[in-house]
Amino acid sequence: xxxxxVSPLAPTRKQTLPPIAGxxxxxxxxxxxxxxxxxxxxxxxxxxxxxxxxxxxxxxPGAPIDWCRAHLPAGTARGxxxxxxxANVFTGAHGAMACAETAKAAAAALGCDPSEILLAxxxxxxxPMRYERIVEHLxxxxxxxxxxxxxxxxxxxxxxxTFAKTASRxxxxxxxxxxxxxxAKGSGMIAPDMATMLSFVVTDAALPAPxxxxxxxxxxxxxxxxxxxxxxxxxxxTVLLFAxxxxxxxxxxxxxxxxxxxxxxxxxxxxxxxxxxxxxRDGEGASKLVRxxxxxxxxxxxxxxxxxxxxxxxxxxxxxxxxxxxWGRIVMAVGKSGQKxxxxxxxxxxxxxxxxxxxxxxxxxxxxxxTAHMKGREIDIEVDxxxxxxxxxxxxxxxxxxxxxxxxxxxx
Amino acid sequence: xxxxxVSPLAPTRKQTLPPIAGxxxxxxxxxxxxxxxxxxxxxxxxxxxxxxxxxxxxxxPGAPIDWCRAHLPAGTARGxxxxxxxANVFTGAHGAMACAETAKAAAAALGCDPSEILLAxxxxxxxPMRYERIVEHLxxxxxxxxxxxxxxxxxxxxxxxTFAKTASRxxxxxxxxxxxxxxAKGSGMIAPDMATMLSFVVTDAALPAPxxxxxxxxxxxxxxxxxxxxxxxxxxxTVLLFAxxxxxxxxxxxxxxxxxxxxxxxxxxxxxxxxxxxxxRDGEGASKLVRxxxxxxxxxxxxxxxxxxxxxxxxxxxxxxxxxxxWGRIVMAVGKSGQKxxxxxxxxxxxxxxxxxxxxxxxxxxxxxxTAHMKGREIDIEVDxxxxxxxxxxxxxxxxxxxxxxxxxxxx
Numbered sequence: 001x002x003x004x005x006v007s008p009l010a011p012t013r014k015q016t017l018p019p020i021a022g023x024x025x026x027x028x029x030x031x032x033x034x035x036x037x038x039x040x041x042x043x044x045x046x047x048x049x050x051x052x053x054x055x056x057x058x059x060x061p062g063a064p065i066d067w068c069r070a071h072l073p074a075g076t077a078r079g080x081x082x083x084x085x086x087a088n089v090f091t092g093a094h095g096a097m098a099c100a101e102t103a104k105a106a107a108a109a110l111g112c113d114p115s116e117i118l119l120a121x122x123x124x125x126x127x128p129m130r131y132e133r134i135v136e137h138l139x140x141x142x143x144x145x146x147x148x149x150x151x152x153x154x155x156x157x158x159x160x161x162t163f164a165k166t167a168s169r170x171x172x173x174x175x176x177x178x179x180x181x182x183x184a185k186g187s188g189m190i191a192p193d194m195a196t197m198l199s200f201v202v203t204d205a206a207l208p209a210p211x212x213x214x215x216x217x218x219x220x221x222x223x224x225x226x227x228x229x230x231x232x233x234x235x236x237x238t239v240l241l242f243a244x245x246x247x248x249x250x251x252x253x254x255x256x257x258x259x260x261x262x263x264x265x266x267x268x269x270x271x272x273x274x275x276x277x278x279x280x281r282d283g284e285g286a287s288k289l290v291r292x293x294x295x296x297x298x299x300x301x302x303x304x305x306x307x308x309x310x311x312x313x314x315x316x317x318x319x320x321x322x323x324x325x326x327w328g329r330i331v332m333a334v335g336k337s338g339q340k341x342x343x344x345x346x347x348x349x350x351x352x353x354x355x356x357x358x359x360x361x362x363x364x365x366x367x368x369x370x371t372a373h374m375k376g377r378e379i380d381i382e383v384d385x386x387x388x389x390x391x392x393x394x395x396x397x398x399x400x401x402x403x404x405x406x407x408x409x410x411x412x
Numbered sequence: 413x414x415x416x417x418v419s420p421l422a423p424t425r426k427q428t429l430p431p432i433a434g435x436x437x438x439x440x441x442x443x444x445x446x447x448x449x450x451x452x453x454x455x456x457x458x459x460x461x462x463x464x465x466x467x468x469x470x471x472x473p474g475a476p477i478d479w480c481r482a483h484l485p486a487g488t489a490r491g492x493x494x495x496x497x498x499a500n501v502f503t504g505a506h507g508a509m510a511c512a513e514t515a516k517a518a519a520a521a522l523g524c525d526p527s528e529i530l531l532a533x534x535x536x537x538x539x540p541m542r543y544e545r546i547v548e549h550l551x552x553x554x555x556x557x558x559x560x561x562x563x564x565x566x567x568x569x570x571x572x573x574t575f576a577k578t579a580s581r582x583x584x585x586x587x588x589x590x591x592x593x594x595x596a597k598g599s600g601m602i603a604p605d606m607a608t609m610l611s612f613v614v615t616d617a618a619l620p621a622p623x624x625x626x627x628x629x630x631x632x633x634x635x636x637x638x639x640x641x642x643x644x645x646x647x648x649x650t651v652l653l654f655a656x657x658x659x660x661x662x663x664x665x666x667x668x669x670x671x672x673x674x675x676x677x678x679x680x681x682x683x684x685x686x687x688x689x690x691x692x693r694d695g696e697g698a699s700k701l702v703r704x705x706x707x708x709x710x711x712x713x714x715x716x717x718x719x720x721x722x723x724x725x726x727x728x729x730x731x732x733x734x735x736x737x738x739w740g741r742i743v744m745a746v747g748k749s750g751q752k753x754x755x756x757x758x759x760x761x762x763x764x765x766x767x768x769x770x771x772x773x774x775x776x777x778x779x780x781x782x783t784a785h786m787k788g789r790e791i792d793i794e795v796d797x798x799x800x801x802x803x804x805x806x807x808x809x810x811x812x813x814x815x816x817x818x819x820x821x822x823x824x
Contacts, residue, residue, distance in 0.1 A: 060747030060755045090743045092756065092772035125740025126773050235744050314726070314811075315819055322820025328537025331502045332647050335472030343472045344504065360504035361538050399726075400820075404813050407727055408734025 004406065009281035009289050009377060009397070010163045017168045017181045019147035022046035022244025023202045026144035027156040028137040032130055033085025033123055038156040040134050042141040043080040043200070044110050049244045050206075051077040051118065052213035054220045056237035063088045063095035063129075064119040065236060067103065071115050075209025077242060078112035080200065082157050083134055084185070085123040089235040098131035105135040109142035120198050120238045122159055122185065154183035157198055160406055161185050165278040171205075171267035174260045178205040178247045180268055184275040186282075197224060199239045199275055205264065206245030207253065214256030215265055216241045223272035226304070226394045227280045228311045241268075280395045285402025288320055289395065290379045296347075297390035302339040304392035306385060309337040317399035323374040325350050325367075334385060345386025352380065416818065421693035421701050421789060421809070422575045429580045429593045431559035434458035434656025435614045438556035439568040440549040444542055445497025445535055450568040452546050454553040455492040455612065456522050461656045462618075463489040463530065464625035466632045468649035475500045475507035475541075476531040477648060479515065483527050487621025489654060490524035492612065494569050495546055496597070497535040501647040510543035517547040521554040532610050532650045534571055534597065566595035569610055572818055573597050577690040583617075583679035586672045590617040590659045592680055596687040598694070609636060611651045611687055617676065618657030619665065626668035627677055628653045635684035638716070638806045639692045640723045653680075692807045697814025700732055701807065702791045708759075709802035714751040716804035718797060721749040729811035735786040737762050737779075746797060757798025764792065 023045055027038040053072045055065050081102055088095045103114040110117075121129070154164035165184040170177055186197035207215075220239055253260055281289055292310050297303035310316055313333040319326035327348045334341050344359035351373025354362050373379065379398075435457055439450040465484045467477050493514055500507045515526040522529075533541070566576035577596040582589055598609030619627075632651055665672055693701055704722050709715035722728055725745040731738035739760045746753050756771035763785025766774050785791065791810075 058744065058747035059750075059753055060743045060758070087740075090740060090755070090758075090768065090771060090773070092770070094772070125743055126768065128773075235747055314815070318816050318819035321816065324820070328499075328502060331472045331537055332470065335470035335647055338471075341471055343502070346472070346502075356502065356538065358504070359502060360506070361502070361540075399816065401813055401816050403726070404730050404733065404811065404816065407730035408736070408812075 004160065004162045006162045007282045007286055009286055011278060011281065015166055015168050017150035017166055018179055020179055020181055020202050020204045020244060022049060022204060022246030023242065024145035024147050025149045025153050026141040026146065027149065027152050028141050030083070030133045030137045032083050032133050038152065039084045040137055040141070041082040041153050041156040042106065042138060042145070043153070044145050045078050045242055046244055046246055047078065049077050049242055050075055050209040050212055051240060051242050052209050052216050053238065053240045054216055056234055058235045060090065060235050062121060062236045063091055063099045064121045065238065066096065067099040067119050068238060071118065074115065076116060077118055078116040079106045079110045080118045080120070080240065081106050081134065081138070082120045082198065084157050084159050086121060086127055086129050087123045087125050087236045088121040088129040089125040091126070091129055094128055098129040102131050102134055105138045109138045118240060120236070122157065122198055122236050125235060150181055150183065157183065157185040159185065160284060161282050163282060165275055165282070167271045167274040169267040169271045171264040173205060173251045173253070173264050176247065176251055178203055178264065180271050182271050182275050184279055186279045197234065197237045197279055199224065200242070201240070201271065202242045202244065204244050204247035206247065206251065207243045211253060211256045212241050212243055215261070215268055219269040219272040222269060223276035224279070227276045228308060228394065228396050277395065280397055283397035284406045285400040285404070286397030287400050287402070288377055288379050288398045290320055290381065290397060291393060291395055293382045293391070293393040294385065295382070295391045296384040296386045296388060298340045298388040299390040300392055301390070303390040304394065306334055306337045306339050306341065306383070307392050307394040309333050310381070310383065311394050311396035314399055317396070320374070320379055321398040321400045325355065325370045325374050327355050330381065330383060331356070334383060340387050341385035342387050347384040347386070349382040350374070350380070416572065416574050418574045419694045419698055421698055423690065423693065427578055427580050429562035429578055430591055432591055432593055432614050432616045432656060434461060434616060434658030435654065436557035436559050437561050437565045438553040438558065439561065439564050440553050442495070442545045442549045444495050444545050450564065451496045452549055452553070453494040453565050453568040454518065454550060454557070455565070456557050457490050457654055458656055458658055459490065461489050461654055462487055462621040462624055463652060463654050464621050464628050465650060465652045466628055468646055470647045472502065472647050474533060474648045475503055475511045476533045477650065478508065479511040479531050480650060483530065486527065488528060489530055490528040491518045491522045492530045492532070492652065493518050493546065494532045494610065496569050496571050498533060498539055498541050499535045499537050499648045500533040500541040501537040503538070503541055506540055510541040514543050514546055517550045521550045530652060532648070534569065534610055534648055537647060562593055562595065566597070569595070569597040571597065572696060573694050575694060577687055577694070579683045579686040581679040581683045583676040585617060585665070585676050586663045588659065588663055590615055590676065592683050594683050594687050596691055598691040609646065609649045609691055611636065612654070613652070613683065614654045614656065616656050616659035618659065618663065619655045623665060623668045624653050624655055627673070627680055631681045631684040634681060635688035636691070638804070639688045640720060640806065640808050689807065692809055695809035696818045697812040697816070698809030699812050699814070700789055700791050700810045702732055702793065702809060703805060703807055705794045705803070705805040706797065707794070707803040708796040708798045708800060710752045710800040711802040712804055713802070715802040716806065718746055718749045718751050718753065718795070719804050719806040721745050722793070722795065723806050723808035726811055729808070732786070732791055733810040733812045737767065737782045737786050739767050742793065742795060743768070746795060752799050753797035754799050759796040759798070761794040762786070762792070
């Protein structure tokens with residue numbers, strides 16, 4: 001298919017990613033599926049690097065997910081191999097072998113054990129993985145490793161993405177500055193619990209794997225697990241957080257709740273949120289970024305469920321694409337969520353203007369600002385369901401002709 | 413918006429609906445919302461008519477749903493008023509009053525109690541119901557009642573439908589022939605548990621309301637509740653089954669399980685299935701009718717859930733629109749269903765050709781018939797998830813540019 005135009009929602013400013021001590025990377029054109037572009041990323045970590053991950057809950061996971069699930073518990077990593085073009089999903093014993101062979105080759109190049117190599121793949125499902133093409137490029141990739149290829153790394157893992165997704169933050173732990181860099185990809189099969197979404201985050205802080213795991217899980221729930229493009233959940237979603245411990249000073253922390261980690265936690269969550277928003281902004285065919293905030297639900301969980309049902313409703317998403325403030329469809333979506341909600345206390349605001357209250361339309365509300373808001377790039381919807389104090393916010397995009405163009409064409 | 417072209421999946425042959433003794437109808441142009449077309453239907457039933465209904469489970473039901481829920485338990489009916497253009501949903505106390513006034517006026521025209529009038533509305537949500545327009549047409553409608561306006565009745569209740577939906581069957585109960593006629597509307601917000609889908613079925617058999625209720629519930633589960641267009645669930649879904657008892661002979665039955673009802677049950681289920689298929693064939697923007705049969709699930713319920721998740725997946729639906737046998741997306745959808753399934757025993761057939769088995773692609777399967785099948789109007793997908801004996805079949809349509817055209821434009 002033709003190259004897609006860059007999403008109109010793409011961030012206008014690029015973030016610069018500084019080097020992270022103890023982390024190097026290289027990308028190669030291995031031709032796994034795409035031609036004329038880099039499609040394999042090798043990341044190398046210094047000894048002592050800790051790692052934690054969050055993986056898809058899809059019950060038909062790809063072979064790389066099985067591999068990560070087996071090796072993440074050790075909590076250490078020396079390398080990561082990612083390819084775009086073939087997801088190595090539904091590939092049976094051959095897929096598992098492809099993982100083992102790739103890890104073995106990467107381990108040989110980096111001088112470590114295969115169990116210290118993590119793997120991720122994105123692309124077409126059900127086709128045998130041409131892992132030989134990856135393996136044969138790993139020695140050259142090893143020779144090209146550099147601390148300064150973050151942009152290239154982010155571009156290498158793209159599939160239908162229209163822009164590379166990167167983010168960087170500086171935090172401090174007990175006065176010591178540390179850096180956090182992250183890259184991500186993903187634009188379809190994006191839904192709660194990790195859709196085809198890959199993200200790799202690296203910090204030079206020294207943090208034990210269980211601390212990383214706790215921080216990452218919390219951060220992912222409020223970022224990647226709070227976005228949806230099309231309700232479809234990928235078989236390959238992977239978010240990994242690496243800590244090289246090669247920052248200026250080693251600092252000891254008591255656990256994820258240590259007050260010394262407050263700034264790090266905030267900055268990490270901010271970075272994850274930033275990357276997740278970039279994923280939604282690159283949602284297939286997206287022309288509008290939509291924020292849906294639900295309040296007054298029976299619990300936070302109920303609020304998130306209601307918000308997700310609104311976000312995933314094809315009728316709501318097409319109305320937004322049509323710039324129609326059709327809040328009746330929001331009422332419908334709340335009602336189909338299966339969560340407790342009081343029809344006769346329901347309130348809805350669009351762009352800050354209350355259009356419905358106590359179960360009926362607000363008589364004579366000013367339509368002009370609502371209409372103007374619907375024509376903008378960022379749509380804001382607030383719903384109070386009138387039964388409790390649970391609240392949650394999720395982000396999605398509209399459903400346009402572009403989504404159909406991409407997905408009736410692209411085999412993913 | 414411009415009139416929509418008739419769905420390419422519309423049935424090529426119209427069914428003729430004979431009169432049903434004890435049931436008359438009339439339709440009027442009341443201008444509730446549409447201009448230049450009939451939009452209000454009055455049906456009148458002779459005294460002694462029994463009734464049962466199945467209503468939406470959406471928790472933001474319209475006022476007519478509240479009305480029917482209150483009055484259906486009595487099990488008798490003398491009239492039905494249906495309008496298209498305004499769903500009378502999310503209309504608060506005014507909506508309830510609109511129902512009461514409409515029922516009162518219909519009861520006055522037909523000489524019965526308002527509680528014997530049932531109501532249904534379809535159309536836009538959240539706008540005050542101009543019930544006066546309906547009420548003022550009821551006396552004239554009463555004067556025009558006829559046994560021979562089934563086609564007109566079906567056309568009157570249409571919204572974005574592109575063809576009127578009718579079906580008729582003849583059954584016999586203990587050797588006595590009876591007729592069953594049905595009409596339906598619905599083309600968006602179609603999902604399990606009754607999406608904006610209205611259907612009214614009338615028979616001249618004499619059957620007690622509890623028997624009707626049991627037969628209808630069973631029939632709906634295998635017809636209207638086994639179809640989905642867009643996963644959205646309407647606030648107004650209503651299926652009503654009326655029995656006038658005006659057929660040739662009265663026959664006593666012991667209950668819904670009475671063997672004397674076997675033929676009636678079969679024919680009723682066949683009719684409901686026929687109407688449900690017409691609804692899917694008129695799915696907004698539909699270009700292909702898709703049958704999804706799941707076997708090998710842990711239970712029938714699990715099988716239906718898996719089939720529905722496949723049917724509702726935007727990625728599966730767009731692939732079908734693109735005539736791409738992209739079964740990897742089916743794997744993804746099975747995995748996101750949350751139901752038990754064995755990745756390494758999963759099998760998928762498309763158009764009768766097995767393309768995946770034991771968790772991997774079938775090596776060297778013949779792609780030509782699969783490609784040809786995908787170009788057809790009716791797509792057949794079979795999935796065995798390899799864990800049990802549960803099975804279920806659901807029907808859906810593809811997701812095309814037409815769906816977006818209709819729903820970014822039409823305020824429903």
